[in-house]
Amino acid sequence: xxxxxxxxxxxxxxxxxxxxxxxxxxxxxxxxxxxxxxxxxxxxxxxxxxxxxxxxxxxxxxxxxxxxxxxxxxxxxxxxxxxxxxxxxxxxxxxxxxxxxxxxxxxxxxxxxxxxxxxxxxxxxxxxxxxxxxxxxxxxxxxxxxxxxxxxxxxxxxxxxxxxxxxxxxxxxxxxxxxxxxxxxxxxxxxxxxxxxxxxxxxxxxxxxxxxxxxxxxxxxxxxxxxxxxxxxxxxxxxxxxxxxxxxxxxxxxxxxxxxxxxxxxxxxxxxxxxxxxxxxxxxxxxxxxxxxxxxxxxxxxxxxxxxxxxxxxxxxxxxxxxxxxxx
Ligand SMILES: *Cc1c(COP(=O)(O)O)cnc(C)c1O
Numbered sequence: 534x535x536x537x538x539x540x541x542x543x544x545x546x547x548x549x550x551x552x553x554x555x556x557x558x559x560x561x562x563x564x565x566x567x568x569x570x571x572x573x574x575x576x577x578x579x580x581x582x583x584x585x586x587x588x589x590x591x592x593x594x595x596x597x598x599x600x601x602x603x604x605x606x607x608x609x610x611x612x613x614x615x616x617x618x619x620x621x622x623x624x625x626x627x628x629x630x631x632x633x634x635x636x637x638x639x640x641x642x643x644x645x646x647x648x649x650x651x652x653x654x655x656x657x658x659x660x661x662x663x664x665x666x667x668x669x670x671x672x673x674x675x676x677x678x679x680x681x682x683x684x685x686x687x688x689x690x691x692x693x694x695x696x697x698x699x700x701x702x703x704x705x706x707x708x709x710x711x712x713x714x715x716x717x718x719x720x721x722x723x724x725x726x727x728x729x730x731x732x733x734x735x736x737x738x739x740x741x742x743x744x745x746x747x748x749x750x751x752x753x754x755x756x757x758x759x760x761x762x763x764x765x766x767x768x769x770x771x772x773x774x775x776x777x778x779x780x781x782x783x784x785x786x787x788x789x790x791x792x793x794x795x796x797x798x799x800x801x802x803x804x805x806x807x808x809x810x811x812x813x814x815x816x817x818x819x820x821x822x823x824x825x826x827x828x829x830x831x832x833x834x835x836x837x838x839x840x841x842x843x844x845x846x847x848x849x850x851x852x853x854x855x856x857x858x859x860x861x
Contacts (some may be wrong), residue, residue, distance in 0.1 A: 535688050535759075537583040538590065540614055541570035544696045547832070553799040559820035560829035563702060564802060567693075568809075568837040573613025573644060576606045576837020577716050580693060581686035582614040582677070588685055589620065589675035596621040596667050599677040600660050602783065603628035603650075604807065606838045607680050607713075609637040612646035622646040623667065623674075625660045627653045636844030680713025682748075684755035690719020691756070694727050702832060704731045706825065709834035710812035711735030711773060714745065716836065718752035721771070725764065731832075736815035737775040738808050739782040746771040777815040783807050785847055788814040790854045805838030806847035812836075 546569065550562040570579040589597060597615045601608040601624070608624045615622035624641055630650045634642055641648055651659035660676070667674035678686070697704075711717045717735045724733055737745050746768035753766050780786045785806050792813035796802045804810045816825075816833055825831050841847055852858050 535584055535685065536587045536591065537689075538587045538618060540572045540583050540586070540617060541575070541579045543570070543580075544700065545569050547697075547700050547702055548800075550800045550802070550833075553795060556795070556799055557817065557820045559827060560705070560825045560831045563704065563830065563832045564800075565697065565832055565834045568803070568835045568839055570837070572617060573610055573640060574837070574840050576610055577690075578607045578610040578681050578837075579614070580689035581681035581715055581719075582610060584685050584688050585677050585681055586614050586618055586620070589677075590618065592673070592675065594620070594673045594675035596623060596672050596674040597677055598623045598625070598660065598664055598667065598674045599681075600625040600627065600656055600679060602626065603631065604637045604783070604841045604844050606637055606805070606808070606841065608646070609640045609644070609840065611677055611681075612641050612644035615646070616644050621672070623649065623663050625649050625651055625656060625663055627651055627656045636840045636842070636847075638844070640840055680715055682713040682715025682718070682752055684752060684759045686715045687719035687722060687752050687756040688759075690716050691723035691726055692719075694720055694723025694729055697723075697832075698727045698729065703830065704832040705829040706732040706734055707832045707834055708734050708736065708812060708816045708819075710738050710808035710836050711745065711749075712738040712740070712808065714748040714752050717749050717771065717773070718756060720834075721749070721753055721766070722756050722760075733772055735771075735773045736812040737773050737778045738811050739778055740775070742773045742775040745773050745775065749773070774815060774819075777811055777818070785810070785850050786814070788818065790851060792817055793851060794854060802835070803839050803842065804835070805841050806851065807841055808838050809835055
C-alpha cells in the first residue's frame with residue numbers, strides 16, 4: 534500500500550435519490566458525494582492529492598506546481614492541499630486573466646497560490662519556466678500532473694472502490710464525469726482489486742472515446758505495474774460515452790442546465806456546470822433512452838466542482854433558466 538496524507542473527509546456518504554428516480558421513472562438512483570471530500574470545497578482531486586502530496590513530501594519538495602483551465606477545480610484543490618500541508622503553490626492557468634476573480638480562481642488567490650496566466654499552446658513551456666524559476670530560487674518543486682492523473686493519483690480511486698464495497702451498495706453501474714482519466718483508471722483498478730462486477734461508465738467531458746480510452750488504459754496499466762500486477766488492460770475494456778461533449782469543454786448546454794436544475798429541485802444536490810452537469814445530462818438521457826431501466830441500481834459518482842457555479846458566464850446562464858427568478 535502506498536503512503537498518503539490525510540486531506541479528505543472519508544468515507545464520503547452514499548445517498549438515495551428517491552425523487553429523481555421517481556421523476557425519471559427508471560433505475561433506482563444513488564449518489565456518492567465526493568463533492569463533500571471537504572478540503573477547500575472538495576471534489577475528486579482531493580482523494581488523488583492525498584497520494585500525490587505524500588509523494589511530494591517524501592521527495593522533500595517545498596512547492597506544488599500544477600496546471601489547468603482558469604476555472605480548474607483541480608488547481609483549486611492543489612492550492613488548498615498546499616496550504617494544508619505547509620507547502621507553497623504555483624498554478625499555471627490556460628486562458629485570459631478575467632476582469633474579476635470568481636469561483637475557483639477567487640479561491641486560488643484566497644488559498645495563497647501564485648497564479649500565472651498563459652495561453653493553451655504555451656502552457657507546457659510556461660510550466661517548465663515556472664519549474665525552473667522555483668529551482669533557481671533554491672526550492673525543490675513538485676509537478677502535479679494535469680488533473681492529478683497518473684499511476685499515483687489513480688491509487689486513490691482504487692481505494693475509493695474498497696470504500697464503496699464497505700458501504701454495501703451493489704450497484705449495476707457507476708456513472709461519472711471523466712476527463713483527464715485518473716478517476717476512471719482508478720475505479721477500474723479498484724473494481725479489479727475488489728471484484729466489483731458493475732459497469733464503470735465514464736461520460737466524456739471533452740475527448741472523443743477513441744482518444745480517451747488510450748489515456749485511461751495507459752494510466753491504468755502504469756498503476757497496475759506500480760502495484761506489481763501482471764494484468765494488462767486493452768483500450769476496448771474502457772467504457773466511455775462521448776455523445777454528450779460535442780459542445781466543447783466548459784460550454785454549458787440546455788441539457789446540462791436541465792440536469793443541474795433537476796438535481797437541485799428533486800434532491801437539493803448541487804452539480805457543477807462543466808463536469809457533473811455534463812455527466813448528469815448523459816445519465817438522464819441514457820435513462821430516457823432505456824439504456825438504464827427499472828430494477829437496476831445506478832450510482833452517480835459526484836466528482837465536485839461546485840465553486841464554478843459562482844463564476845460567469847455559468848451563474849447568469851443558470852439563473853436565467855431558473856423559473857422563479859423574474860417572477861417576483
Ligand atoms: C477533474 C474533474 C473530473 C474528471 O476527473 P478526471 O480524473 O480528470 O477524469 C470530473 N469532475 C470534476 C468536478 C472535476 O474537477
